[in-house]
Amino acid sequence: MILAKVVGTVWGARQAASLGGRRIVEVRPVVLGPAGPVPHDATEDRLADASLLAVDPLGADEGQLVLVAIGSRVRDLCLGPDVTTKHCVIAIVDAAEVVEGEPA
């Protein structure tokens, strides 16, 4: 799993049937940074450049930190084998703390 921040929701009326109307969120992975709590208002420098899209069965809001699990088996288990994604939100994060920061 990776820690990521929800940066938006992807809406679209025309959706593959296999997605079954599920909500898709755009997230950006959090980079570790210095020791301390991972801020919920993590800004640019704490987010990876590339964003990714994940199916969100939990209803995370924009700006929230989430845990994204990756892989086809995770998809099978969370959503069902027919859903066309490999990324799934499995938890909405209350708090995350980095105790030991990146080496200098």
Add this chain to the structure above:
Amino acid sequence: MILGRVVGQVWATRKNRWVEGKKLLIVRPLAWFRPDHECGHVVAVDPVGAEVGQDVVVCLGLPARRALGDARHPVEASIAAIVDRVEVHADAAADGGPRFEFAHGSEPSGLDVRP
């Protein structure tokens, strides 16, 4: 499996029911590791009892789920072992390439580099 250092912890109330009550640790890989996205960490479920600062072996994929006692856990990383010592023979790769070295700050605890 990969070598990593436990650098933090994650708490979540709202989560997939299979992840309820599980300890979630933030692990920084000690040697190059490429998940789908380059963010320098992986969050792993910890059934072993690792603590922040310890170096661990992280198992990925199906075995990671089995380690939790049921392959239906929707996770793909779990702590398999806590590392006591790592022995590396720096010139092991006699392929004319550079000597193998862990990056600065990423040397595992108990690292024993043999000539």
Add this chain to the structure above:
Amino acid sequence: MIRGVVLGQVWATKRNPRLAGKRLLLVAEVVEDAAGRRRSGRVVVAADDLDARVGDAVVVAFGSGARNAEEACSRDVLSDAAIVQIIDSE
């Protein structure tokens, strides 16, 4: 599967019981491109039942492929990577 070279060994007393007794080796991936063969920088921990030694060129299998290396990685063993062959020559 990847081609790799054994760099060293990892010792861990406290481990998941399903990994008990397994020898864990540190393996650097070796890739081949136009410039020749080189280490990619990726380092993995793999279970070993073949008694690979430091410096050996090996083949490492991952996931379900590793699981099929019955000894190192049967369904009951908690491992996602196993040394499945020691390369003698190619």
